[in-house]
Amino acid sequence: MGAADARLPVLEGGPLLRKAFPDHWSFLLGELALYSLLVLILTGVWLTLFFTPEMREVVYTGPYAPLRGVRMSAAFDSTLRISFDVRGGLLMRQAHHWAALVFVAAIGVHLLRIFFTGAFRRPRELNWVIGLTLFVVTLAEGFAGYSLPDDLLSGTGLRIAQGIMTSIPVVGTYVAFLVFGGAFPGHDIITRLYPVHILLLPGALIALLTVHLILVFHLKHTQWRGPGHTVRNAVGKPFFPQFTASSGGLSVAVAGVLVLLSALAQVNPVWNYGPYRPDLVSTGSQPDWYVGFLEGALRLVPAWETHVAGHTLMWNVLLPAVVLPALLFAVLYAYPFVEQRITGEWRDEQHFCDRPRERPVRTGLGVAGTVWYGVLLLAGGNDVIAQTFRISVNALTWVLRVALIVAPVLAFVVTRWLCRALTEAERHRLAEGVSTGEIRQNVTGGYESDHEPVTSFRPGAPRRQLTAARTGTPSRTPHEPEHPDR
Incomplete structure (x- = not known):
């Protein structure tokens, strides 16, 4: 460590390798998200070698008998080929899907931990904004990946997305035509989603995560109140070797659990759904859990429509799918600044968890x-x-x-x-x-402790x-x- 301190200029004046990290379990939630992302990247790179992001029609001739001879898109055909023909393909597909579910869940629970403990207050407001943006980008990334196989379930999700786009007043129809390359379902949506899923959104995720980690290192972690804990220090494990050893073990455990889930728990069996057809909908179709709230909002709002100046306002789609999410995230973005103004805490830095x-x-x-x-x-x-x-x-x-x-x-x-x-x-x-820990017997024969x-x-x-x-x-x-x- 001394040799590294002498050779790395970033360590001068405050050795990075000895930076303290709190060891409370609640601080591991962000690490769960990080290691799930690593599994996502590794399995995603492997899947890109075999996936065909095209919507041209082919006839399935693979080993899965119930679909043999069925017309389908090249994207769905390659998904079946990965699942049944490529050695280890189904394991990698399911590991990728399970890692995505855990990644979104870990970010969500991590944000809840930050919210309930007040770790978003000055000087960490920017990190809250970055973390929330990470969550939004992750939702978009998950939906894009969920749609790529072009099976009946994911195609239904795309049909709902197209309906949400067209519900936007005035410009909605043009937005849907631009995204799908014509009338739904078009012939370009999978080809367009593919670079978004493997290049643009992952790049945004990695960039946001990098800035987030830099700010964590610069501002240091919040910590719980306790003996020796002050606003000027951080009590915990040094980055090297204790934290790196425990964190490395956690990364191996996360990868092992995800692989075990992939081998034992089936997820997204696209062969049961079949290829997408605009005239069909899967029975009991459900999206991944992280967009389930949007599906629920669409089902709860009554069928309200208004006609204004020749335009139809579909309130039953616009309100739950556009207005509601926009208001939700606007409130979440603004909350740290509003709370600090109300409580007066914007004047001082807050380094302890509530x-x-x-x-x-x-x-x-x-x-x-x-x-x-x-x-x-x-x-x-x-x-x-x-x-x-x-x-x-x-x-x-x-x-x-x-x-x-x-x-x-x-x-x-x-x-x-x-x-x-x-x-x-x-x-x-x-x-x-x-209690002093001293117990004495009273005059009635009972026992009581001194305080x-x-x-x-x-x-x-x-x-x-x-x-x-x-x-x-x-x-x-x-x-x-x-x-x-x-």
């Missing part, structure tokens, strides 16, 4: 948003749920419409109450004193307060900023 109970309003909003998303996700499979439990799909749709409005409000109220109750209970518990008083209680730092009570050290460092208790 416990969710410390911020009942923010936690309530996060839980409400999660419940809202869950209702939309359920609505995306309302037909499957109705068939499975033998209930009316119309009744279920109305229940979910009501739940979409009522459930988030109830979730916010209950969560805020629970957070305040937990904080108050903790306040009373610490006010009673800290010593705890002073200067402040929600959010119980461990440091316990340490302060026992050692007499300050419960807050001079550089640690206060924050309002909401």
Whole structure:
């Protein structure tokens, strides 16, 4: 390490190899996303060697008997060839698909961790914007890859995307013609999606991820409050060798689990769906989970249409598929700046993570948003749920419409109450004193423990307060900023 410090100019004045990384499990979520992306890149490069991104019609002559002699696109034919003819092809296809699902999930949960702990505050607002943009690009990348096989399920998804495009007032029809190269389904969409999926969007992902990691290194990680933790340090494992060893082990574990899933759990069996035909729709067709909320929104909004100046406004498509996602991400982008203005925290840098109970309003909003998303996700499979439990799909749709409005409000109220109750209970518990560990027998024959008083209680730092009570050290460092208790 000393030799590296002497030879690498980037390490001068503050050795990078000894940079500390917090070892709390919640900080591993970003690493899960990173290593899933590596598996995606490796399997994706392998798949490009065999996939044919063309929509010209061919007749299938491969080993899968139920589709032999069926007319299909060259893209779907090559997907079947990868699955049945190429050695290890099905394993690689499924590893790529599973890695995509885990990658999106890891980014989503990582963003939730940042939101609930307040790790988006000054000076990390830009990293929140970059992370959220990563999530948006990942959704687009996942949909593009999901559409490439040109099977009946992915073709149905493209048909929905074309309907969303045409719902945009005035310019929608022109946008759809430009994207598809003519009337749906056209002959160019797969050829156009292919470079977007393997070149443009991956390039954007890697660029955003690089900037994100540079900012993490520059600004250092947030950390939980604890003994020895201040706003001027980061307590954890040094980058080399402890962090690199544990992180390397995690990368191997992630790759191993993804390969194991690919070998044992079937995903996206395109041969069951068959090639895409505009006049057919798969029974019980469901998109990948990360776009399920959009499907649910489309199913819940009633069939509203308005005719204005010779133009038809399809509110049942425009509202759930264009306006709603735009508002959702606009709120997420703006939230860090709005919260800091309301609480006054924009003036000071914040380097400690909040416990969710410390911020009942923010936690309530996060839980409400999660419940809202869950209702939309359920609505995306309302037909499957109705068939499975033998209930009316119309009744279920109305229940979910009501739940979409009522459930988030109830979730916010209950969560805020629970957070305040937990904080108050903790306040009373610490006010009673800290157990000294000494047990004595009282005059009635029972046993009781001695307590010593705890002073200067402040929600959010119980461990440091316990340490302060026992050692007499300050419960807050001079550089640690206060924050309002909401």
